[in-house]
Amino acid sequence: MHSGNSPRVLLVEDEPLVGMMIEDMLEHLGYQVVAVAPRLQLALELAAQLQFDLAMLDINLAGETSFPVADLLRQRGIPFFFVSGYGSPGLDHSHTYARLLRKPFAPRDLQRMLADALG
Amino acid sequence: MKTAAAMAIATWPHRGEMAQLIHRHDWSNTSLGALETWPPSLRASVDIMLGSPLPMAITWGTDLRFLYNDAYAMFAGTRHPQLLGMNLLEAWPEVVELNQEIMAAVMAGQSLSFRELPLDLYRDGRHQTAWLNLDYSPLRDAQSQPCGWLAILTDITSQVLAQRAHKAAEEAYRRAKEQMDLALASGAVIGTWIWDVPADKVTADHRFARAFGFSVDEVKGGLPIARYLERIHVDDRADLRASIQQAITYGTPFRHEYRIQPPGGDYLWIDSAGRCELDAHGQPLRFPGVIIDIHERKLAEQQQRTLIHELNHRVKNTLAIVQSIAMQSFLHASSVENATEVFNARLIALSRAHDVLTHTHWQSALLQDIVRQTASAHAPPNSHRFRLEGPPVRVSPQDALSFAMAFHELATNAVKYGALGSENGSVDIRWSIEALPQGKRLRLCWSEQNGPTVASPQHEGFGSRLIRRSLSAHADSEVTLDYRPSGFVCTALIALPGL
Numbered sequence: 001m002h003s004g005n006s007p008r009v010l011l012v013e014d015e016p017l018v019g020m021m022i023e024d025m026l027e028h029l030g031y032q033v034v035a036v037a038p039r040l041q042l043a044l045e046l047a048a049q050l051q052f053d054l055a056m057l058d059i060n061l062a063g064e065t066s067f068p069v070a071d072l073l074r075q076r077g078i079p080f081f082f083v084s085g086y087g088s089p090g091l092d093h094s095h096t097y098a099r100l101l102r103k104p105f106a107p108r109d110l111q112r113m114l115a116d117a118l119g
Numbered sequence: 120m121k122t123a124a125a126m127a128i129a130t131w132p133h134r135g136e137m138a139q140l141i142h143r144h145d146w147s148n149t150s151l152g153a154l155e156t157w158p159p160s161l162r163a164s165v166d167i168m169l170g171s172p173l174p175m176a177i178t179w180g181t182d183l184r185f186l187y188n189d190a191y192a193m194f195a196g197t198r199h200p201q202l203l204g205m206n207l208l209e210a211w212p213e214v215v216e217l218n219q220e221i222m223a224a225v226m227a228g229q230s231l232s233f234r235e236l237p238l239d240l241y242r243d244g245r246h247q248t249a250w251l252n253l254d255y256s257p258l259r260d261a262q263s264q265p266c267g268w269l270a271i272l273t274d275i276t277s278q279v280l281a282q283r284a285h286k287a288a289e290e291a292y293r294r295a296k297e298q299m300d301l302a303l304a305s306g307a308v309i310g311t312w313i314w315d316v317p318a319d320k321v322t323a324d325h326r327f328a329r330a331f332g333f334s335v336d337e338v339k340g341g342l343p344i345a346r347y348l349e350r351i352h353v354d355d356r357a358d359l360r361a362s363i364q365q366a367i368t369y370g371t372p373f374r375h376e377y378r379i380q381p382p383g384g385d386y387l388w389i390d391s392a393g394r395c396e397l398d399a400h401g402q403p404l405r406f407p408g409v410i411i412d413i414h415e416r417k418l419a420e421q422q423q424r425t426l427i428h429e430l431n432h433r434v435k436n437t438l439a440i441v442q443s444i445a446m447q448s449f450l451h452a453s454s455v456e457n458a459t460e461v462f463n464a465r466l467i468a469l470s471r472a473h474d475v476l477t478h479t480h481w482q483s484a485l486l487q488d489i490v491r492q493t494a495s496a497h498a499p500p501n502s503h504r505f506r507l508e509g510p511p512v513r514v515s516p517q518d519a520l521s522f523a524m525a526f527h528e529l530a531t532n533a534v535k536y537g538a539l540g541s542e543n544g545s546v547d548i549r550w551s552i553e554a555l556p557q558g559k560r561l562r563l564c565w566s567e568q569n570g571p572t573v574a575s576p577q578h579e580g581f582g583s584r585l586i587r588r589s590l591s592a593h594a595d596s597e598v599t600l601d602y603r604p605s606g607f608v609c610t611a612l613i614a615l616p617g618l
Binding site for chain 2: 017039
């Protein structure tokens with residue numbers, strides 16, 4: 001956790017409208033959104049370069065999956081959780097045990113998931 | 120006479136029921152006359168008949184008197200003993216014509232044979248069909264004139280019935296084989312097998328062998344079942360083993376769907392059905408069965424599952440989009456009425472974009488179709504409010520939805536603050552492909568003219584934010600919102616993939 005400030009979140013979401021809604025929810029809940037990455041390539045670059053405390057990963061990014069971003073975050077030791085309209089079948093075997101927030105969700109669900117992920 | 124009669128009775132050498140009955144019968148009122156007066160040829164014939172273990176009968180004299188032995192008595196059933204001494208034609212009324220025919224032949228001195236003659240006889244209290252072999256020989260009197268017959272009768276009813284049952288069984292087998300051949304030829308059944316369980320040898324036809332990637336020679340002598348199980352898709356083996364185990368333990372019908380994976384070949388979905396025969400102690404003996412090709416059906420089922428999964432994902436995503444539209448519309452609205460109006464307009468814009476995508480089965484959409492949808496939603500047709508110009512560009516379903524929502528916000532702003540709010544105002548929407556040093560870009564330009572004088576907004580609202588986000592989803596894209604006094608201009612350089 002970033003001391004003294006609100007926790008910083010990297011948001012990976014390909015749907016502009018949904019991204020904006022989550023961004024608003026996060027800010028309302030007292031989190032700071034460091035960036036919104038709508039595609040895999042940009043998400044990988046930002047996940048490697050930026051400083052943040054937590055990432056939210058939409059699984060399906062315009063036909064690609066965000067699993068490479070998850071692998072990179074594991075290496076960096078940054079907590080994350082997945083967001084998807086899929087149930088668990090959308091997760092591949094290596095990510096079956098990762099946290100998953102199902103779309104659509106209420107701000108309260110998001111708050112609980114954020115608290116869990118940050119421990 | 121008295122002495123001669125007593126002598127004849129004393130010298131009657133035969134034992135048995137019929138011997139006694141014939142001996143005691145009063146023949147004096149018949150053409151045969153009393154027993155002791157019988158001509159030697161009749162006595163000799165009766166002697167032969169009574170001594171024979173085969174059913175035999177004699178008819179003698181002008182009144183056709185009927186005599187028979189013990190074996191025949193068994194054949195006559197309940198008609199015995201009344202039959203003895205009766206007139207032949209009265210004795211067997213149901214076969215009068217046949218007997219007349221026989222009489223005519225033997226009286227002409229001919230012998231006569233019938234083979235497998237079906238006779239409807241009333242015996243043992245009911246009508247029964249009997250099959251007989253009959254052999255008739257003429258009997259002659261002292262003057263060598265034919266005056267009766269001796270018949271040997273063979274009852275072959277049980278052989279005929281057995282033969283018929285055999286024929287019926289053969290017919291049933293032939294029909295079953297025909298049906299099996301038809302099923303095999305139809306392509307549904309692609310193979311048959313028989314597993315000799317105690318010897319662990321599976322023999323199979325060439326189709327079965329081919330499905331498993333074995334040669335006909337390899338399976339001819341029978342292979343252990345393990346050799347086949349090796350060629351089952353590894354994910355299906357455990358379930359199949361359990362299913363086989365149950366069938367050979369309980370003798371219950373075996374039915375299982377699994378994939379055959381021949382070495383170096385593609386897997387094949389099959390359905391197999393059979394049944395294990397158990398012995399009296401419940402031990403498995405033979406286990407025959409068939410395999411049926413269900414590959415196409417399985418693939419269709421899988422495709423359907425994928426589609427439903429995909430549809431579920433799309434619906435959930437759409438619900439999340441609608442949730443976002445609702446939140447943005449209601450949070451930033453001046454009144455509930457205003458919020459409802461804005462929300463409805465956005466929802467309809469989203470729905471129209473879905474329509475465009477449905478036409479192409481959600482493969483892609485043409486940019487001009489998306490733009491035209493927006494134009495027709497915000498101006499009557501041929502009103503010259505919109506000028507559209509650009510080459511055909513295909514965009515992904517996701518980009519189509521994003522662009523549609525962006526155009527909707529642009530048009531809504533134009534109605535509220537810009538060119539579409541004044542009588543003579545118009546909007547140009549132009550797009551082109553540009554080759555830039557960093558790669559090809561879609562240049563998209565929305566420009567308004569002849570509207571009221573434009574001023575920059577105090578702060579960026581939801582609409583502007585959505586426009587920026589929607590048009591810049593791809594990396595290395597740029598969006599400029601330019602509030603020129605002469606008219607608002609939005610320019611986007613979009614790094615669309617696959618340009």
